Amino acid sequence: MAAARDAAFNEVRLLGGRHVVLSTNVPLRQDGKPYANFPRIEDPAAAMYFTYKDKQMCFACDRWTRVEDNIQAIRKTIEALRGIARWGTGDMLQAAFTGFTALPAPIVAGMKRHWREVLQYGDGRPDAAIIRGCYQRLASLAHPDRAGGSTERMAELNQARDDALKELS
Structure with missing residues (x-):
């Protein structure tokens, strides 16, 4: 789990993303890291939110049965997109990212954002x-x-x- 998380964070960093948040249903310790022996959870989905060129992005995956595999899938997707940028087809990269733009959080009456x-x-x-x-x-x-x-x-x-x-x- 930790290796998958660290590798995904590194891919976002290499891409130029900032303010990374990884969201899963894995229970976390007070320091924000998962418990070493966390039990298999029912919903292994993972989502990674970050800012890229002043736009909020979200990559999500729930295809695999383990959280770490879904995180790895997100990492590999970002790695592939970085390849597009390296290979000189930046216009394609921008077009690809339009589908990953994070939706704004709904504003609920009486509920304010942090x-x-x-x-x-x-x-x-x-x-x-x-x-x-x-x-x-x-x-x-x-x-x-x-x-x-x-x-x-x-x-x-x-x-x-x-x-x-x-x-x-």
């Missing part, structure tokens, strides 16, 4: 300067006075920034 997700912060330790930088970058795009901006998105960014800075103190 500040890390809103600010696209990643897994690092919270840092006030980085939080402010993330906020400013996204606020410049989401401001209601800009094309594509909205008051709802700006309000969400403001709340996320406040929550992040509150967590620091």
